[in-house]
Amino acid sequence: MTQSHSDANESRLERGKRALARIDGEAGQNVIAALADIAPDFATYVFEFPFGDIYSRPGLGVRDREIAAIASLAAMGNATPQLKVHIEAGLNVGLTREEITEVLMQMAVYAGFPAAVNGLFAAKEVFAAKRDFAPAT
Amino acid sequence: MTQSHSDANESRLERGKRALARIDGEAGQNVIAALADIAPDFATYVFEFPFGDIYSRPGLGVRDREIAAIASLAAMGNATPQLKVHIEAGLNVGLTREEITEVLMQMAVYAGFPAAVNGLFAAKEVFAAKRDFAPAT
Amino acid sequence: MTQSHSDANESRLERGKRALARIDGEAGQNVIAALADIAPDFATYVFEFPFGDIYSRPGLGVRDREIAAIASLAAMGNATPQLKVHIEAGLNVGLTREEITEVLMQMAVYAGFPAAVNGLFAAKEVFAAKRDFAPAT
Amino acid sequence: MTQSHSDANESRLERGKRALARIDGEAGQNVIAALADIAPDFATYVFEFPFGDIYSRPGLGVRDREIAAIASLAAMGNATPQLKVHIEAGLNVGLTREEITEVLMQMAVYAGFPAAVNGLFAAKEVFAAKRDFAPAT
Amino acid sequence: MTQSHSDANESRLERGKRALARIDGEAGQNVIAALADIAPDFATYVFEFPFGDIYSRPGLGVRDREIAAIASLAAMGNATPQLKVHIEAGLNVGLTREEITEVLMQMAVYAGFPAAVNGLFAAKEVFAAKRDFAPAT
């Protein structure tokens, strides 16, 4: 289950940059860029820990990780910008619109109907911005 | 994406009972039983909506649904009994201990290290109660 | 305390539609309409469970239910659109502006002053949109 | 809607003590007593602000205030001791067991099924401790 | 540790007004003004309890209190307007931009990366509105 922790920081950062680019795409890059002037070290941490450490672990696939990200962010209900980034990331790594919609609907069970409805509206915005009109199902 | 909503309530309840028995096993039954004297109708709702409606939908597999359940409950951090039920449910539907552990570790990113640590300790209890000593990986 | 669960789904949906129309009025209808393209089944669930099941139960009056709705949504502080819908619903079912204001002020005790202040500002918007200038007291 | 703010602090404290004794009874007194050694001023604040200020306001009845308290505490899900105090307070001011149970069930809508279930189990403990076996309905 | 509770309310209100003006400056005054028409008594309570009681206590300096305010509001993640008020207040009482940035970054540990990122973006807005372009470090 482990992976080597003896890599130099440099490669941890590089690994995180590659993972973030692959998973979050442009949306993730925009967050990093917006952090650069106020907290440049924190931008580095975002590359390193969530992406260089966690997302690069072999024990769980990236599709499964995006299900977990979308579910937790929708359930907490206080991080809409990050939820949108991960809905887009979910599409990038192979989740269908229907699967994302199902995860968000399921949040009504654990976090209440408002969390699910607000998550669905966030998805609606992300899907619309993709400007392709394939139905969700 | 839809499924028929014209079923009688009876079958919705029955469908939910079957889904809960298959997914949550004994842990879920215990919750229902404990509700029976104070709020018997609510026990019925637990069968009907989360299990008869949501979990019975075809758009997302039950393994994926348990990833979403574990992630959201660990992230919210205020529903430990339900988190344990769903960690056990995750094992029941084919998630490995390693995969569950990875989902919980990932929650450090979205909900903080305490949420991840407390989720991991909940998993440790559930895994130990299973009384088989296969390593998590 | 129970009510029959042997009704066909059809009437559960119908009962929910009537309850939502009576309680939430136009604001609730708009939410349902906005869900129709992304998650039409979820729109159905919103009619069925919160309104067809819960709000239609005889054990607690609808005025009391709106107090509970406004209190919980203001306390959680992460579902402002739903809080506004229920502030309007509260007015629809007979809560006075003063009573709603009192519930929101009371949330300072359980959820902190920011939750109360943000709830009061949500109420201010809803009250203003009603375009009648009767004083709150 | 206002009440005089020109009372001396002494009477604000006294008013709060009377309100807390009437509403929360022994359970409230125990909390105050437990605070006395670590933060005696905070015990005073608990008398003064929630009870001397908020609960003593004329704009909303104490039965309605307990509905709001139970709803918000169950929805937040992270303050079980206080939820139990207010379930007992609800009984003290005239809410029936059925009404309290209905408020808690309704929280499934706004805060998810775990919040409702955990609230119902808290109520079950409070009702049982009352040692009278009248049915909830 | 105690301070006299025998002051008349008048001076409690006055003490709160002075504290709020000194700490929160214009941002705090705007919140109070916005409350005046919907809930004037609540505006009074905001002066009295948070500022007249808590912030006026001698046991903890106002700089330390603003660290606590910024940390808690960023961690909860559902009260952005109040977080901005307290970031500005932090600057008013002597916290540097770097120190505020560090507190917000640290929230990634307890409340997750989204809470930290959203807190940093709130700080960026407040710092920019100050219209002086000294670097944060």
Added chain:
Amino acid sequence: MTQSHSDANESRLERGKRALARIDGEAGQNVIAALADIAPDFATYVFEFPFGDIYSRPGLGVRDREIAAIASLAAMGNATPQLKVHIEAGLNVGLTREEITEVLMQMAVYAGFPAAVNGLFAAKEVFAAKRDFAPAT
């Protein structure tokens, strides 16, 4: 404001271990030990990110960081074990019992009275376990 990110991981881990030992003492070590069998890599991450990265940054003193930790954990109200660890850590790095008590009381403002009361009770347990009977002030 930056510090070198070119250190090898080894020293990041070592730096984190030293920081955790100095700040959290035995309580922190126990958490790490309890993680070792279920998620050994996560124990490493706890050393590395919160302590090796964040707590080792020069921009904010460790006493200030513990104020922020105690405030945020008490406000969220769903991580009592971690709150206790940081109350003990606060004592270790020079916060007085009175200062910790003041931070917890202040949380009533942002997160409600239950969060403050539950935080004070957590502090009471930690202070009592220290078995020295110096008064809190």
